Amino acid sequence: MGLSLTKAAQWTTASSGTGKLEFTPMNESLLKEILCFVEQFSSQHPQEAEHVFEEPLQWRTTLVASDFKTDDSAVQSHEKDSEGLPLLQFSPPAVYVRSFSQLSKLVHLADDKKLEEVRTCLEGKKVSLNPTAVKNEVELLKQLCSEGEKRALKSLRYTSDFEFSNGCRTPLWRQPHGEICYLVIEPCDTETLYITYSTAGVFLNEGIKQEGEESGYERTSDVYTDLVTLLKSRSPHFNTGTSVPVELESSTDSEEEEEQPARHPEGNTDLPPEYWQIQKLVKYLKASDQKATVLTLYAMMDLNLMQETCQLAIRDLGGLEILLNLLDTKEVRCKIGSLKILRKISHNMQISRTIVDMRGLQRMVTTLDSPNKDLKALSAETIANVARFHRARKIVRNLDGIKKLVKLLDCGTPNLAQVSANQEKDVEVARCGVLALWSCSKSCKNKEAIRKAGGIPLLGRLLKSPHANMLIPVVGTLQECSSEESYRVTIQTEGMIKDLVKNLRSDNDELQMHCASAIFKCAEEKETRDLVRKYKGLQQLVSLLGKADNKQLLAAATGAIWKCSISTDNVAEYKHNALQTLVGLLTDQPEEVLVNVAGALGEFAQIPANKPTIGKCGGIKPLVNLLIGTNQALLVNVTKALGACATDKDNMTIIQQLDGVRLVWSLLKKPSPDVQSSAAWALCPCIENAKDAGEMVRSLVGGLELILNLLKSTNNEVLASICAAIAKIARDEENLAVLTDHGVIPLLTKLTDTTDDRLRHHLAEAIYYCCMWGNNRESFGEAQAVAPLVRFLKSKDTAVHLSTAKALYQLSWVPNNVITMYERGVVKVSCSVVVAAFLSPH
Known part of the structure; x- marks a missing residue:
């Protein structure tokens, strides 16, 4: 059926499936054939008709509420899937269907509009708005709310600052209607717009201005696919005089969940020889016996499976489905051959998503229980490649995959430096298990699942390994999980800080980077900072600053130095060259590095002797220059550093000469409470130590009014x-x-x-x-x-x-x-x- 739509259907655009179906006899015949198939499917295949789709079929329906014999604007079926989602949901103008059974019922309701409904379904674009996509689009549009003539919008705000765990900002009783959030937007050339963001699209409402209102939810405009389109239709200034960010022009879909596979030309002229080889091998796989299947798999392994052409060819020619089906067989050699191929091609994100769509993760997680060590290792490593996006990680957790992966870490080898030949496979299984946990640990719920499954002590044991290929995923998992306080405390109490510091001396840059990142996060705790000093890690972190070309390593090292320097005892341990090196990193560096360097200087400056040193090393000017940036974390750290340095008279003179006080004062206009409070704290020593401070303050036009206006803030730190x-x-x-x-x-x-x-x-x-x-x-x-x-x-x-x-x-x-x-x-x-x-x- 899909092939018929691709090859035979006649569309109004050159790109099949993206335009409208032409009104031709061929299309009419196809529509009737599809309609007949849908109507008869439930009666002919009742069991299959109840199967729940992996993703709902979604389109903008021609049906209205009265067709469902109800007065409610939104309708949903009593039948639900395993996650409690209705199998049919109608939220005008969108409809969501999750089974053929419900699709048959919907078509029946359409009555004399059946063909039109089928046409609309085939033509309709997928309704893909979700909280993540909405948040991304709103954040990008906020960048257009600046000062001056070039701004595209005056202001844009949510009606509610509270965000539910599902990402929605609407009241609970509105969320079943598919509503995600409400916005108040003030264009430059027209009246204020009150906007509803829903899963069905974006539209104007009757005027929801703030959280908790009981009316104003009714739609008063057409439904638009995204906010940019709506704004262009309502604001000529936005439409004609604005350079919209590329991210908004291209798509508002969540990058993580909605990435679409690339289309490839149908012509055969550009296909490489490997394509035809794969086509033959896939045919053999479909028709061969067990022995021939094994030989075919090994022949396929001889190809360059890291080449994208080969990866996509395996998928497009039906080979991926066969490889996944082989995991259900009892033949170990077939499973191993299949997993060796899947392990390589799953590096491609499109392949990973297709594996998830084909329920491949379920098979791999089941294989983790196999007594065969090769199978367990290959399955875990393939899961590591696939679990790089949220939906895949969630599936692994829901299948108890986290517990199974943690179990793999217990290799029963007390001394990882001396491993016997029999123990090598156990260690390899553990390494692959850690790789999978590393991918899964990017989810907060998975971090908690790893902890509950007893993963931290096992990771600590593997941290004793002398091999970088084991240490990198172990430390990578630990640093990923260190964002949680429970992990930071356990890492410290389990004695892992000593091993992290030891591995800072490794020759492997990637391992050093992950160790420094782990220390960066763990050093939020005072006990950890003391342990880093105890194990001589401070100077080792400073030595990493010499690898300035490796920006990831530099960011991790400067971050660790910053957090460790919160303890004044640690600052005293750093040698004078550390301060000079940090000052030298205030220019021509990525923002991530600048944030950390400014943070470290702010802590160094808490010691009086370091303040003149920062000035003499030329640190004041680059700090002042950073005040014109927009990164909130950077502005907070820079103002703290300047405030600490301002108690030195010579530094204060330089700050005044560079007009630094005015720049700090201007930060009070920023919407961020953190920036406002940090700027105000920095102004205190500036005013106290400036020459002729009273006149300096009076010279700032509107400065005192700005200060007084912030006394109306609701943030205690700002106040x-x-x-x-x-x-x-x-x-x-x-x-x-x-x-x-x-x-x-x-x-x-x-x-x-x-x-x-x-x-x-x-x-x-x-x-x-x-x-x-x-x-x-x-x-x-x-x-x-x-x-x-x-x-x-x-x-x-x-x-x-x-x-x-x-x-x-x-x-x-x-x-x-x-x-x-x-x-x-x-x-x-x-x-x-x-x-x-x-x-x-x-």
């Missing part, structure tokens, strides 16, 4: 950092007057109900300095700031006590404030006692 900055700014009388005129007192007062001690400390400090102008003390009292401040004294944080006492001391100059303090249980003591108790150095 604390802004309060700290206000405490520095308010030391200048003119700036304090401007802050007062712009309403700093009510804004600070609104924050006094906080229970966050870090915010309390800096808020009280800001109030203390803001009291020193005009009638501000009285204004704080009138704004009801005194009583909440008294409650700050109940905190267990001594820093909060100190700053609060200072603020209350200033406020106590106003009699009404003293009365409030007394009513709240504060006994006013003499100024000298307050000064002695709280303002003396601690």
Whole structure:
């Protein structure tokens, strides 16, 4: 049937199956034949009709809700598959069908529109919107929301910041309708658009502006295949004056799940000789006996199976299905021959996806239980190649494949440095098992499954191996899993840090890279940082910086140095050349390296002696130059480093000369709370140590208004950092007057109900300095700031006590404030006692 559509069907475009079916007698005949086949399938093959498709058949149906004899806009069948998904789901205008039985029923409902429905099904493109694809498209479009005339959109935001585990941002009761998220988009040339993203496509709604609204969900426009198409239809500016990112123009499909196989020309002139050899061998496989099958498999192995032409030829000529079917036989030689071929051709991602579609993973996981060690090793290695995308990894887990793979790691060899001939196969089985676990470990659920199956101690045992081909997948799996805290703690307690440090001295760059990456992630824990120092790993990490041409290794090494330098004891261990080398890496490097280098310099600068060294090595200028970037993690680390360096007078002079303070201040406009808070913290030492700081702050047009506006943030870290900055700014009388005129007192007062001690400390400090102008003390009292401040004294944080006492001391100059303090249980003591108790150095 598929061949008929490809060869005989007449389409309106040159690319078969991508256009519309022409209204010709040939097409009419084909449609009737297909319709007859579908209608009769359930009665002629009732058992097969109940078989659930691997992927649902999806198209934009001509049916409406009334055809299903219901008033509901969405319809789904009572019958469901093993995962609880309905076998038929109607979510206008899309329909999803998962079995021939349901397809027959749907065609029956179409009544006099049966042929039209079949035509639509064949013509229709697959509805492929999913949360991952949606998120990718939205993130790319956000790049077009910039400042200036060249921007394509003014703003784009989700109505809800909360994301469910399935990736949706819509209420639970809307998700059965296929709705993924709602957007509010402000174009440059037309009114605000309220948009629904659903599995069926993208369309305008009645105006959902924020999370929790109970109305506004109805569709008010046509359904578009993607957001770019909708925007082009609604905004002439977006359509004509915008350079849309290539990623958006090409496809919004999830790269991981929706990658489509490449099409190859039908002509025979360009096919290489290997193609015809494979065609003959596949024919032999189809018709030969057991012995001939084995010989044919070995003949196929002699071909260059790493060549894409050969790989795709095996698939296209039906050889892949035969190879997978051989795994169901009892003949071990046939299974081994098949797996040796599958192991090679599965390096091709298209082949891997086809293997999954043909239920090949199920057969491979079953083979892991075989007593034959060669079969187990080959199956595990092939699984390692196939499990490179989410759906494959999930299938392995659901089939208990993780437990079976972990079981392979127990090779029963206490000394991996001295392996007997009999033990070599056991070690090879373990190596292949680790390769498969490495691929599977990219899924969070699989990481947990590996841990529960007892994989960590077994990986630790294999970490003693002297062979790089074993160590690379072992360390690769460990570093992949180290993103989970439970793994980091276990790696440290199981004594693996010593082995990771030892392998940093390997001659193998890939092994060094994975070891450094594992240390990078594990060094989040203080105990791990101490162990790296104990086992002399710090200087070894610095020595890896000499391999600057290997960017992956460089990123891993700089990351490990950064995290290890969080402990000041480690910073003291690094030699002077480490700092110079790091500064030299601030230019002409990938962002991943720059993030880590800036992070490391920020930690190095916590030691006073290192601050002038960074300046003398020329580190300030490249740090300031990085402030104009867009990478949030980089901006956070750069501002932290500059803030730490700014306490050195010479460094601060350079920062001012390079206009660095203005650049840091401008980061307060960024939408990221992390960037905002990091920039505000960096401004504090800059203001404190700048020459003529008051005038410098006043020269920043709109700077004080920007600071005050951030007092409306809902992020406590942003609020604390802004309060700290206000405490520095308010030391200048003119700036304090401007802050007062712009309403700093009510804004600070609104924050006094906080229970966050870090915010309390800096808020009280800001109030203390803001009291020193005009009638501000009285204004704080009138704004009801005194009583909440008294409650700050109940905190267990001594820093909060100190700053609060200072603020209350200033406020106590106003009699009404003293009365409030007394009513709240504060006994006013003499100024000298307050000064002695709280303002003396601690």
